[in-house]
Amino acid sequence: MSLTRILCALTFALLLGAGGAQAQSNQASLELVEPLAEYKLYVAEHTASLVEDTKEFVGAIKDGDVEKAKSLFAPTRRNYEKIEPIAELFADLDVSMDSRADDYEKGEADPNFGGFHRIEYVLWEKNTTEGLDKYADKLLADVIELDSRVSELTFPPEIVVGGAAVLMEEVAATKISGEEDRYSRTDLWDFEANFDGSRKIFELFKPLIDDEAFIAKVESNFADVYEVLADYQTEDGGFVSYEKLTDMDRRVLSAKVNTLAEELSTLRGRLGLG
């Protein structure tokens, strides 16, 4: 797994390095205000849904309903994954909600390992909700705190515009490898949410970009990644286990995601925010 990860990270970095060099340098304009404001409204909408969905998720955990809790895990996370470029600005909350066992010296055995992935670990590996109450309470407190901090935050324009590429970078560097949702294998839900979040930013700023060829390329690459995902979608809008992803499709996704990361990394320069 770490091999894949290294490869992904390295390939990605090369592409990004090359892409960054091509970025144009324009002047930032007042036209950016509208899409920036729109984006904050988009994020606020998702932090609000995150609070609502987490309440239900936590409720299922406290009821000891393992199956229901499992079924709510991925849909709840989705709200977070869509807005990750902003959510991860709050270092304390990001650690508390979304750190992996690898971030702790003792891995899963470390009691400080909390958040989504601790809950995921216990639900799937232990097949129980036992011992999860305090982690569930903390998660709910964290998402409420996130919602309130987001509403107070003046979004940094560079972070917003750069977020389109950052989301793709996340997928390329840590998600294609399957490390993120390693216990539940719900990785494809996160993929879709990251793609959605990235595409939202692209769509919002697209009218300000005067380069039809670039826009066509990005749109076609987005269409390609969504097409791959569509093959794994279930009838209720969810996704099958990540293990079902064929090697072929994994390679296609990986290539397209890297290309998108490269292309989208030029957005800041194109919009005068380099």
Next chain:
Amino acid sequence: MPEQQKETAPTSRWVYGGLGAAILLTLAGGAAFYAATQKKGTGEVASDYTVSVSAKSCEPNEMTVPGGKRSFEIVNTSDRPIEWEILDGVMVVAERENIAPGFRQTLTAQLAPGEYEITCGLLSNPRGKLTVTESEEARAAAADVGLRNFLGPLSEYKVYLVLQGARTVAEAEDLATLIGEGDLDAARAKWEVARLPYKRVEPVAYRFSDLENSIDPVADYLAEREGDAGFTGYHRIEYGLFEENSTEGLKPVADQLVADLKTLKTRLAKLKLDPALLISIPAEMARQLAQGKIAKGEDRYAETDLADIAANFEGIRKIAGLLQAVVKPVDPALEAEIEEDIADIGAQLDALKAEDGYPAYSSVDDSDRAALADAFGALADTLDRLNSVIG
């Protein structure tokens, strides 16, 4: 802000040991890319500082650097992927994620003087300290107030207008429903809060004079006073609920108010904001309050003026806070003065507040009104000075 990223060939034997042909090819690519940047002389090859992250700690773990654009080469000598972040409190200032074992990446960030924490690999590892000192470069960067500095604040105020605009409509709809049901007490209670989001955005809303005349006219300015056909909106409803003690005949007035507020909401969402407008709005509003509104009051039947003034103040404070962030690096003294003026108004309003909220405005005597008006006047004067600094 991270601005570029570059991988150089790994140094760890561990990496060579485990890798197949594919990665060697990729590495060759990496080396070629590295060589290319070297040859092109992009000037970004050498980093200002190098930080090694091992399994347990960072070396160095405490650094002092001059303010400005600084670059850090992060070398991962541990056996896990790591991230390296510069933190200001809980906020991430810049970060490099997913640095694979044995690899190095460069992070470049524009750093303002101050104390920062740095994360260092595993969450349990001790955090490091980054001290950024004053420098010519940092001073020049801070003094350079361009449009870019305003993009965040303008967007944030836009969001505020959109959200408060939506709230004016939602509250007025509730008010119309209660009036329709003939519930006088509930309608009175709702009237008091329904007005607040409008008061928060009043510095912008009053610019749409057609709407203002229909949403918020006071009887004094109308030829026939309360009997005038032009007496509509919030105060017409207030008159019915608090003076005539009835909801009768108010439903059409409330429905019209909802319709007007919907138009207002749309206009607020479409309004083009620019730095000059953002700077002028709070000073103008503060001056209006100082020059008459506070002395006279306008909720003559409900006497809820203090709640109105507090909501106006919230709206002023929202923008002032955004502008403070812009002016602080350039003129910290002016920023501090704005803060003091705001604190003064806040303290006066708090002092007037009783346990169950603001008292009837008739109980606020002339000297209290004058002191409050003076405080808003002082804030307006201070805010005017923003023009020469960041305008």
